[in-house]
Amino acid sequence: DHELNPRLRSAIFAARKENLPKDKMETAIKNATGNVAGENYEEIQYEGHGPSGTALIVHALTNNRNRTASEVRYIFSRKGGNLGETGSVSYLFDHVGLIVYK
Template sequence: MAGHSQFKNIMHRKGAQDAKRARMFAKIAREIIVSARIGADPSANPRLRAAMAAARAANMPKDNVDRAIKKAVGGEDTANYEEVRYEGYGPGGTALIVESLTDNRNRTASEVRSAFTKCGGNMGETGSVAFMFDRVGLIQLSKTVGSYDEVFEKAVEAGADNLEEGGDFYEIIATVDNFAAVRDAISQDYEDISESKLVWRPQNTIAVDEEAAQKILKLIDTLEDNDDVQNVYCNFEVSEDILAKLSN
């Protein structure tokens, strides 16, 4: 188990904390605001649909979603958010990609660099580790929607590359070019999509011991605590035994 799915599973097992949930809601609201500025009709705006799906998966109150859309449409939120990607190396020779939505590039760059330094990592230039990852579309569904064979067949028919299992979820993988078509086809078969977005998937993973895993998780956690950081991806891998220890 590795990277994006692994970290999410660890955090799910640790349980939601109020402070983390509040930060998560704030990040989703920011994504909704940016998305809604493109167009407030989710049926005509795939990015907004994905943001709203993320809100539902996080049990974000509908009032919060409506307020975020209203802020965008009514011009109440005047911040000029930019999408900025940061890259660097973490403990154990691991590589990380950090995606942000920020209204102050200098502030965010300084804070992200500080997080890398304090947690035993080193922030690099843009492109320094991206070549170790593939940019793909990911659609996540709860396993309660049906059997693996059933979902696999529908995913392949829709044009997906693969269907993988991660914890309690199925993960449909598609190329960037096919992602929108696959997402729209899958959403017609399954309403309860918990996640739908472009992600960075490591081409290869680096096995780390418990000590390095703890440091990597601390770095990821520190980055995730930053209001401007939307997503963090890492190419680390740990054994099931270490995963169980970290999850307790």
């Protein structure tokens, strides 16, 4: 309900401002809330090296592993890095918390 959710209300306002059709907005909301039959999202972790050998771990939520892997690989290579295999950099990190920035 957009009346109780200020982030949703803001997103709807922005979509209307850009003249996004109502059916597209409804489909996007259904996708985001998981109310679409047959849509299964999964969290995937990618590891690799960025510019100057910086170790990076990327967490992604996707409904298409292949598309997401391709896009993440493209971003890594475009910025001078490379996508590694599972475990290639995770041994360098200790998970001690989660920081959320809004």
